[in-house]
Amino acid sequence: MAHRRALRNERWIDMEETEKKEKKIILSGIQPTGIFTLGNYIGAVKNWKKMQDEYNCAYFIADLHSLTIRQDPAALRKQSLNAFALLLACGIDPEKSLIFIQSHVQTHAELCWVLSCCSQFGELSRMTQFKDKSAKHADNVNAGLFTYPALMAADILLYQADLVPVGIDQKQHLEFTRDIATRFNNVYGNTFKLPEPFIPKAGAKVASLQDPTKKMSKSDENANASIFILDEPNVIINKFKRAVTDSEKEVCFREGKDGINNLMTIYSAVTGKTMEQIELEFAGRGYGDFKLAVGEAVAEELRPIREDFKRYSEDKAYLEQVYRKGAQTAAAISARTMAKVKKKVGLLAL
Numbered sequence: 093m094a095h096r097r098a099l100r101n102e103r104w105i106d107m108e109e110t111e112k113k114e115k116k117i118i119l120s121g122i123q124p125t126g127i128f129t130l131g132n133y134i135g136a137v138k139n140w141k142k143m144q145d146e147y148n149c150a151y152f153i154a155d156l157h158s159l160t161i162r163q164d165p166a167a168l169r170k171q172s173l174n175a176f177a178l179l180l181a182c183g184i185d186p187e188k189s190l191i192f193i194q195s196h197v198q199t200h201a202e203l204c205w206v207l208s209c210c211s212q213f214g215e216l217s218r219m220t221q222f223k224d225k226s227a228k229h230a231d232n233v234n235a236g237l238f239t240y241p242a243l244m245a246a247d248i249l250l251y252q253a254d255l256v257p258v259g260i261d262q263k264q265h266l267e268f269t270r271d272i273a274t275r276f277n278n279v280y281g282n283t284f285k286l287p288e289p290f291i292p293k294a295g296a297k298v299a300s301l302q303d304p305t306k307k308m309s310k311s312d313e314n315a316n317a318s319i320f321i322l323d324e325p326n327v328i329i330n331k332f333k334r335a336v337t338d339s340e341k342e343v344c345f346r347e348g349k350d351g352i353n354n355l356m357t358i359y360s361a362v363t364g365k366t367m368e369q370i371e372l373e374f375a376g377r378g379y380g381d382f383k384l385a386v387g388e389a390v391a392e393e394l395r396p397i398r399e400d401f402k403r404y405s406e407d408k409a410y411l412e413q414v415y416r417k418g419a420q421t422a423a424a425i426s427a428r429t430m431a432k433v434k435k436k437v438g439l440l441a442l
């Protein structure tokens with residue numbers, strides 16, 4: 093099988109070597125809370141793929157983060173494996189990048205504890221994701237939901253990441269990560285590199301197709317609101333046909349036209365066309381034509397992902413081989429930062 097190539101993570105094995113070559117380190121994660129949406133793809137995963145040749149990249153499935161919302165255990169196991177197969181199908185290549193599952197690497201939870209002890213109640217209370225998710229799941233406002241950003245900071249700082257490619261909704265968590273890293277470095281001496289967010293110009297916030305003031309989300313209850321990257325072409329086209337727009341006729345990017353702005357952003361991210369080119373292309377044509385074109389372009393972009401996903405998800409032995417190898421490499425790299433941290437804060441060495 094074409095994807096059964098040797099699994100090499102050498103690029104990652106010797107981080108000192110990596111640093112000497114001055115290749116920047118990229119790290120990002122995604123929760124296994126469902127099939128990825130077009131928002132996850134345009135806002136994050138598509139860029140992860142592009143960055144693999146230029147940088148040393150590490151990508152992981154944030155399964156520990158997903159426990160902050162109650163999950164069905166059997167479903168979560170399945171979703172984590174599917175999410176892993178989806179990463180491969182989206183073009184994340186284990187020969188180029190380190191790919192792993194967060195809970196397989198114990199240093200994440202370990203550093204999270206130390207960083208939780210450096211996080212202030214006030215700053216965690218100000219996180220908009222915490223406020224949104226605790227309002228949405230009012231019956232389960234657990235401590236993990238509150239300290240979620242400390243785990244995310246641990247994920248990033250363990251690998252001394254330079255850049256973190258995420259959608260705009262994660263920007264505040266990145267700022268928190270930088271604050272915590274700065275605070276730790278000031279108290280204990282230089283330990284962590286300060287990471288920068290990498291937020292795409294187009295598509296940092298893909299909106300829901302049913303309520304364009306909201307972000308498109310994996311866990312939206314309305315299936316018409318999100319395009320899932322495994323949706324069949326006819327489903328994609330129909331969802332775009334039903335997308336909420338406005339009562340005008342002109343395809344143009346303007347304040348107040350949230351629905352059309354969102355469709356133009358999606359079309360631009362997928363085709364590479366500028367907003368001006370899109371306006372020209374659809375001048376004098378109605379929304380119907382435009383929605384169909386967006387649907388067709390998205391269906392075409394996602395076609396290879398759907399096909400590759402089928403192949404990968406049927407090969408469980410290969411998936412296991414990749415995530416085992418990834419966990420070993422990630423454990424070896426992150427152990428270095430963890431050992432430094434333990435020493436600096438005064439934990440007795442074994």
Ligand code: ATP
Nearest residue numbers: 123125131132135258259296297298308309310311
């Ligand atoms: P959930 O619905 O479970 O909260 P989610 O769809 O928001 O999940 P995450 O796993 O939290 O997805 O996010 C993975 C990555 O995708 C993050 O970098 C996030 O910023 C990005 N992302 C999520 N939704 C969008 C969106 N609508 N537009 C752009 N980027 C997004």
Ligand code: LTN
Nearest residue numbers: 119120121122123154157244247
């Ligand atoms: N919180 C992120 C997922 C995530 C992440 C990370 C992203 C967990 N750890 C580290 C970047 C870096 C989200 O998308 N909700």
